[in-house]
Amino acid sequence: MPPAETIQSALVNAIQTLSRAQIASPRLDAEVLLAHTLRCDRSRLYAHPHAPLPADAARTFSAFIRRRAAHEPVAHLLGEREFFGLPFFVSSAVLIPRPETELLVEHVLARVSPSARIVDVGTGSGCIAVSLAVQLPSARIFATDISADALAVARRNIARHNVTAQVSPVQADLLTGLRGKFDAIVSNPPYIAPAERSTLPPDVREFEPPQALFSEDEGLAHLIRLLKDVPSLLSPGGRVFLEFGAAQGAAVLSAAKQMHPAASFSIVQDLGGRDRLLVGAF
Ligand SMILES: C[S@@+](CC[C@H](N)C(=O)[O-])C[C@H]1O[C@@H](n2cnc3c(N)ncnc32)[C@H](O)[C@@H]1O
Missing domain, CATH: 3.40.50.150 (Vaccinia Virus protein VP39)
Incomplete structure (x- = not known):
């Protein structure tokens, strides 16, 4: 089984995906979407970078990143x-x-x-x-x-x-x-x-x-x-x-x-x- 994603690895991958899609603020968008997925503040992501990402959160986050990479606005994803x-x-x-x-x-x-x-x-x-x-x-x-x-x-x-x-x-x-x-x-x-x-x-x-x-x-x-x-x-x-x-x-x-x-x-x-x-x- 591959090792579970951590908060840090999920963020790094997401930032790469958004950068490749030429999203203007890849880090900020990835952080906002992950914080929203985990229902926490952005600062918490950096307090626990090695915490494993639960599988359902990983799925939700990766769907958000796919949509954002297709240029759907963050405000639409958050509602x-x-x-x-x-x-x-x-x-x-x-x-x-x-x-x-x-x-x-x-x-x-x-x-x-x-x-x-x-x-x-x-x-x-x-x-x-x-x-x-x-x-x-x-x-x-x-x-x-x-x-x-x-x-x-x-x-x-x-x-x-x-x-x-x-x-x-x-x-x-x-x-x-x-x-x-x-x-x-x-x-x-x-x-x-x-x-x-x-x-x-x-x-x-x-x-x-x-x-x-x-x-x-x-x-x-x-x-x-x-x-x-x-x-x-x-x-x-x-x-x-x-x-x-x-x-x-x-x-x-x-x-x-x-x-x-x-x-x-x-x-x-x-x-x-x-x-x-x-x-x-x-
Ligand atoms: C630039 S948006 C502004 C929305 C909001 N007031 C804001 O500042 O975020 C313009 C709004 O005008 C509406 N609109 C367009 N043509 C209109 C018309 N002829 N009569 C009334 N509203 C119209 C659009 O549906 C849209 O909601």
Whole structure:
């Protein structure tokens, strides 16, 4: 009988497999997947490197590594991803929450009143709406998405974080059909040009929903439609917060100013100095 695999040998083999498959962070991914398999912290793996790996754990881990080597995202394998300090369920129906979107949440929190009425357009996993609700327990939030499957994931996250009384999921095409006035309209809409599909990493291109990624007109179609529609739904002094791609700042700002000359707009950059957010006050 071959000697049982140890934690260390399983990790070494997995890192080799992931490196050969050109996975960007082979060690980190292997450690995260093994820690998840063993239901322990990553640090425990190094505290007991020579501990034998039970056969069922070895099978589970090797299935994870096969899937990761085929570029399936770690978040899909774990079924969740952290955003703004909270765990969110994810599936292939939603965009995996990105750390850069935390900037949008920070700017909304810095500028809205505690009891604001907010719409999160294209909520996906619900990460923006739920994070805002947790931080602003008196706010009322409508979380829209065109995808029923995405809204099913958002509903699970709304329940997971006990904000069902605050956050209402709504199936809608952007802002179509919404009634009433809101203090803030926030969105991380699809903004990648379809022509850029082949430049995306396979983890994104093959596994994340196209509806969450792509927008016509060089990635600007959803942003422009949103900018057109927001004024009729904003209360006086209401604000809009829109995430966009790093190369789209000038185009988004100029479209916004042209459409709404009386409003004031600014572009916010991320920590890497890239244009990332449009903030507009109406
Ligand atoms: C980039 S993802 C953002 C998801 C989530 N808000 C986040 O930041 O992780 C865009 C979301 O917009 C949704 N979407 C695409 N077109 C839409 C439309 N016309 N109306 C409403 N939602 C739309 C997609 O289903 C997807 O969930």
